[in-house]
Amino acid sequence: MRVLSNEKIALNIYSLTFESTALLLESLPGQFVNINVDGEDSPFFRRPFSIADVSQDSVEIIYEVIGAGTWILSTMAAGDSIDIIGPLGEGYDLNFSGSKSILIGGGVGIPPLMFLYNKMKEQGIELQFLAGFKSVAHNYIPRRITNVQYSSDDGSLGTKGYVTDLLTESLLNNEVKHIYACGPEPMLRKVIEIADENEIRCSVSVEKVFGCGTGICMGCVIENSLKRFTETGRKYSLVCMEGPVFDSGDVNL
Amino acid sequence: MRVLSNEKIALNIYSLTFESTALLLESLPGQFVNINVDGEDSPFFRRPFSIADVSQDSVEIIYEVIGAGTWILSTMAAGDSIDIIGPLGEGYDLNFSGSKSILIGGGVGIPPLMFLYNKMKEQGIELQFLAGFKSVAHNYIPRRITNVQYSSDDGSLGTKGYVTDLLTESLLNNEVKHIYACGPEPMLRKVIEIADENEIRCSVSVEKVFGCGTGICMGCVIENSLKRFTETGRKYSLVCMEGPVFDSGDVNL
Amino acid sequence: MKGGNQDRWEVDFSIELGDLTLKNPMLAASGTYGYGRELNNIIKTDEFGGICTKSITPLARDGNEPPRIAEVKMGMLNSIGLANVGVHAFIQDKIPFLQSLDTNIIVNVAGFTIGDYVEVIQLLEEIDGIDGYEINISCPNVKGGLEFGSSAKSAAKLTKTLRSETDRFLMIKLSPNVTDISEIALAVEGEGANAVSLINTLIGMGIDINSEKPILKNVYGGYSGPAIKPIALAMVQKVYHSVNIPLIGIGGIMNAEDVIQFMLAGATAVQLGTVNFLNPTALTEILDDLVAIAESKGIRKISDFKGRLKEWE
Amino acid sequence: MKGGNQDRWEVDFSIELGDLTLKNPMLAASGTYGYGRELNNIIKTDEFGGICTKSITPLARDGNEPPRIAEVKMGMLNSIGLANVGVHAFIQDKIPFLQSLDTNIIVNVAGFTIGDYVEVIQLLEEIDGIDGYEINISCPNVKGGLEFGSSAKSAAKLTKTLRSETDRFLMIKLSPNVTDISEIALAVEGEGANAVSLINTLIGMGIDINSEKPILKNVYGGYSGPAIKPIALAMVQKVYHSVNIPLIGIGGIMNAEDVIQFMLAGATAVQLGTVNFLNPTALTEILDDLVAIAESKGIRKISDFKGRLKEWE
Ligand SMILES: Cc1cc2nc3c(=O)[nH]c(=O)nc-3n(C[C@H](O)[C@H](O)[C@H](O)COP(=O)(O)OP(=O)(O)OC[C@H]3O[C@@H](n4cnc5c(N)ncnc54)[C@H](O)[C@@H]3O)c2cc1C
Ligand SMILES: Cc1cc2nc3c(=O)[nH]c(=O)nc-3n(C[C@H](O)[C@H](O)[C@H](O)COP(=O)(O)OP(=O)(O)OC[C@H]3O[C@@H](n4cnc5c(N)ncnc54)[C@H](O)[C@@H]3O)c2cc1C
Ligand SMILES: Cc1cc2nc3c(=O)[nH]c(=O)nc-3n(C[C@H](O)[C@H](O)[C@H](O)COP(=O)(O)O)c2cc1C
Ligand SMILES: Cc1cc2nc3c(=O)[nH]c(=O)nc-3n(C[C@H](O)[C@H](O)[C@H](O)COP(=O)(O)O)c2cc1C
Ligand code: FES
Ligand code: FES
Secondary structure, three states, rough: OEEEEEEEEEEEEEEEEEEEEEHHHHHOOOOEOOOOOOOOOOOOOEEEEEEEEEEOEEEEEEEEEEOOOHHHHOOOOOOOEOOEEEEOOOOOOOOOOOOEEEEEHHHHHOOOHHHHHHHHOOOOOOOOEEEEEEEHHOOOOOOOOOOEEEEOOOOOOOOEEHHHHHHHHHHHHOOOEEEEEEEEEEHHHHHHHHHHHHHOEEEEEEEOOOOOOOOOOOOEEEEEOOOOOOOEEEEEEEEOOOOOOEHHEEEEO | EEEEEEEEEEEEEEEEEEEEOHHHHHHOOOEEEEEEEOOOOOOOOOOOOOEEEOOOOOEEEEOOOOOOOOHHOOOOOOOEEEEEEEOOOOOOOOOOOOOOOOEEHHHOOOHHHHHHHHHHHHOOOOEEEEEEEHHHOOOOOOOOOOOEEEOOOOOOOOEEEHHHHOOOOHHOOOOOEEEEEOOHHHHHHHHHHHHHOOOOEEEEEEEOOOOOOOOOOOEEEEEEEOOHHHHOEEEEEEOOOEEEEEEEEHHHO | OHHHHOOOOOOOOEEEEEEEEEOOOOEEEEOOOOOOOOOOOOOOOHHEEEEEOEEOOOOOOOOOOOOOOOEOEEEEEEEOOEEEHHHHHHHHHHHHHHOOOOEEEEEEOOOOOOHHHHHHHHHHHOOOOOOOOEEEEEOOOOOOOHHHHHHHHHHHHHHHHHHHOOOOOOEEOOOOOOOOOHEEEEEHHHHOEEEEEEOOOEEEEEOOOOOOOOOOOOOOOEEEHHHHHHHHHHHHHHHHHOOOOEEEEOOOOEEEEEEEHHHHHHOOOEEEOHHHOOOOOOHHHHHHHHHHHHHHHHOOOOHHHHHOOOOOO | OOOHOOOOOOOOOOOEEOOOOOOOEEEEOOOOOOOOOOOOOOHHHOOOOOOOOEEEOOOOOOOOOOEEEEEEEEEEEEEOOOOOOHHHHHHHHHHHHHHHHHOOEEEEEOOOOOOHHHHHHHHHHHHOOOOOOEEEEOOOOOOOHHEEEEHHHHHHHHHHOOOHHOEEEEEEOOOOOOOOHHEEEEEEHOOOOOOEEEOOOEEEEOOEOOOOOOOOOOOOEEEEHHHHHHHHHHHHHHOOOOOOOOOOEOOOOHHHHHHHHHHHHOOOOEEEEHHHHOOOHHHHHHHHHHHHHHHHHHHEEHHHOOOOOOOOO
16 A cells, blocks of 8 residues: 655654555544554564544554554655555444543554544534543644543643543543543553443453454454353454454453 | 765666775775675675775775665665675785786676776786676776776677687787686686686686675685695685685686 | 467466365465454455365363464464364354355364364264365474374374274374474375375574563464474475375465475475465465466476476586 | 763673683584684684584584575575584694683584594593583584484483593583474483583575575575574573573574573573674674663673573463
8 A cells, every 4th residue: 555644743653644445444443454564574463553544545543653663664655655454353333322422542542532533523422532641742632633631641731640530530520321442551441440430331442462463363362251252262352353442341451 | 884975887786985994994906895784684694795996084895786685785875884894805916926917807796806906006017907798888997997998798888799708819919927807607717718728827706605704604615626624624615715816726616 | 368468377276185176286374364254355265275274173272371472583473272163163153154165175173182183073074065184283382282293103193093084185284393204294194194284383482581571471382484484395395205195385485486495395285374464465466476487487387396396416 | 980870880791601600601603603713803702701613523524515505584504514624623723723712612523423522522632721512413414413413312322422531511512403302401411411502503495496496505404593593492491491401592692682582591601603694793792782781670690690581470
């Protein structure tokens, strides 16, 4: 596929857009693409990135440079050809209840929620967006996404502290039917704890190292509590194929 | 080391200059440098190149792009850092007899002879330079090197045909004491044949795949006729350390 | 005939594996192509000459605890540990799709005892549309399973038993983690194996120096990918000079050149493994490139490459 | 003390190998550092903790016919075939320089019969300045030589004989081309070996599809370089849990992280092999980087890394 743009949008964070295929136009929030950044050389595995937006002719991902793979990605320029497969995985459930939802994300866990936000807005769903960043320099949420409450580790953006504190606060004042979360594992665990306490349905997007991203290597397992057979026996689910979005009750994070 | 320049000087042929070290300033014609073009990735081995010239502050090599290694080399730019070791190997014998010599080279076998030419000129040695190219488009010999007789495969430069035909011709008219040759193996074999017939001393620069270029892998062997012990028993010499320049009588090409 | 002399070079890709005819010499390697369905929207699975399924055991298996895959340079380590749905769910949920495919279906069978293998095969014998079995005696990730693959005697014994259970195509998948792989190939040939496939993964390990832990929870894992190709090629060449049954070459194949290398070394067919993770449409590209290579060499029948390795004079 | 708190972190690099004390845990691997002199103008050879010489045999050997080296991805194949000057020329021409070095000299010895090994060692016993022997029972490039390395029985027998010939440090270099490397390590430990070094090269092969010839005239060669590191690490870990004598880890080490990985897996020291071809000053860089890693972990004694591998909870 052809890279359309690749721009730095925040500290160490880039937005990359590439030509869409018909299949990719059908992508759903929570689904991901899997990118081969360096042929069969190291980094060997493909690198997965959530789809941040799909427009008529292009797909956007937003990524942070944290290692060799994302570094190579950051060196790509418009016109370069890039080896991308997708959309992959099961995204967020879009049968919105109609009642109030909260989207909560941390760092580069936010892109799939941005995509979800668009879909919800299209359907007129009432929602609240809670976003946590390390600092204001890391914020890349575009202005068109309004109604965002921010937290940051250093207080340079929104409230100083954890984004999950915003969640607790928010639940004091609002009746919420569904929480959609994506971010680092400790954050997700806390979100689930809060959702459980408040008996609110919670969908989380989980990250594991992916060997294939297509459900064939059986490497990306997460313990489940489904009590039924999955592709890999009974105890595990495949994050890349049965997820990355799970109902929080179905998996043991 | 730092690349100073890297320029295309003929069809698929580049001149690369880099910062010299004190050691490299002492380089002799026929010696080579060994370049690691891609860390420990493929191409795995270093790539050897004859030293084409040494000036006060820089060393020049001239190379043809024929595979992955030389392709990567061609993408380097002034200011890039490059992993080069050298000078390596034994060069041409510089105890010139004083009497007439012939330098004969083909294609990218010519760079070490250009360096040798400079040293001979400094010492006022009388010489003839015979150079064979595929076509005029491949000629990169600079104008300051005068007195060159050319041949080319397609007749677009000098005589059409083999550079060894020029040699035969030249020997008819001149008394020659020493032939210095570098180029493809079939050419070298023909040069040696002619030198033997005419009982002229002949020094050839030989190419083999080098694993190390420093005499430690014992991979780059050539059969010798030395009848004495070498580093690798009796039958073989190491091209990278005992050569790449050999007296034609010492090796079986 | 469009384009006159622009015609595509015609290559007969079919190869013979004992009584089986495969439409081309590329099979999907066990454990790297799921149950055939997963990638079917990315590549038509039945472009393969055959599919070797994930290893099937009598009961469903969760496999080892994660992390159970990790990347290394030019390859990966896995300690999946034979995770699979078990033979019953396999028959019920997976076979129908496989049967619908226009390709050869080889069911890979694994077990901890001879009885395990027999149990799986007896159940599968009842099922149509299975063209043969590949016997995994070489999975290094489970205790016990390795035994069959690491001695000629135990490999022979297992082969003998399974031969008496089925008339179908029976292929034994050899372990590279042995002193003499051709000894084992000879032993299973002697007991009626129709083919051998090689190699399974090499035992490997990686360590993260930050956490000071192995990169796999299981410590050891199976090493696969391009890094193992030189070892696999050497073993294929060695076994080719030892047995008469067909060889299926496996190990680090990424492209058409690799396929030709294995065929030159003596393989009748090959399996694509780890490459499916990196490049799910590798097969399509390989088929195209094989045509180009065959044309450049004037070859019309892909099987002509087999064992064609030349000697240095 | 310049620069106040800018002091360099101090690391005690010395390690104990039986009775030997090495100033650092990096040795030059046999066959990849010549006779110690070749690179001495590029790197001070005696920065190494020790030098393992090219394998020495009773008579000079030309080695195999070329091509006898070839590159593959992330590694190389060699079929040098024990080319060396022979023990007599070694003593006359090579020993004096080695003796002049401020490092430990381990002479690597190879042979085709037990008598060959004994002959070389008896001659070397007369010579001062040799700190020990490394016994190459695992060179895959010559017929016969492999025998000692591929069975516990023959390895034990050879070790026993050599033990009776010398009181010097005696290290057996193990072959990875076996079913159970720890069985062989145990056997040589039982006969008095002071250490084992592992691994030697894996048997590999490459094919050029244009010429349709093997890339080595000898067809098979020894595979070395980064590609074999996961296999070497697994073997070191396995042997570490089987024997009590020190292990010297070898295989694909390119940098300081690799050195730490081998030490975590149980190696007391390591050898740098193929990396010397790519980067003759690797050792100097590794020493620097080890200091940085040790500092980041608050470690003052390099030997503290040995066997420190943590388990997953
Ligand atoms: C479903 C999913 C969606 C993701 N979406 C985004 C996103 O929208 N934006 C973003 O910045 N990041 C996203 N990530 C994380 C992203 O994949 C990693 O940051 C990236 O792979 C790091 O690669 P690297 O080579 O730069 O770093 P490395 O130095 O190789 O690795 C750093 C860390 O990245 C993770 N990682 C490495 N390889 C893989 C792999 N093959 N599969 C999964 N994780 C890996 C591991 O946690 C590893 O420790 C997502 C991950 C998953 C699983
Ligand atoms: C002493 C010596 C001096 C040389 N001087 C010059 C020079 O001045 N200018 C020039 O253009 N070329 C020179 N060469 C040849 C040059 O080294 C090769 O063209 C180059 O290594 C090709 O690398 P590649 O990756 O582009 O090609 P590849 O596609 O990898 O190989 C193409 C061919 O290059 C040769 N080659 C590959 N690897 C090596 C290696 N490690 N060592 C030696 N040869 C190899 C082989 O013949 C091979 O078939 C010299 C070679 C030697 C041995
Ligand atoms: C993740 C993974 C799972 C595997 N599972 C199996 C298996 O269940 N049964 C089996 O016989 N081989 C299994 N293998 C081995 C492959 O079929 C193949 O033999 C090996 O990976 C070498 O080929 P490659 O380098 O092309 O991957 C597995 C390999 C990988 C990487
Ligand atoms: C070109 C070459 C020659 C070698 N010669 C010997 C030898 O003579 N004796 C020996 O015991 N090992 C020999 N080895 C094996 C190395 O010492 C080492 O065990 C092996 O290469 C693995 O380490 P590496 O991956 O760091 O190179 C040789 C290796 C190479 C690459
Ligand atoms: S990453 Fe391979 S199955 Fe999920
Ligand atoms: S290239 Fe290694 S000895 Fe010559």
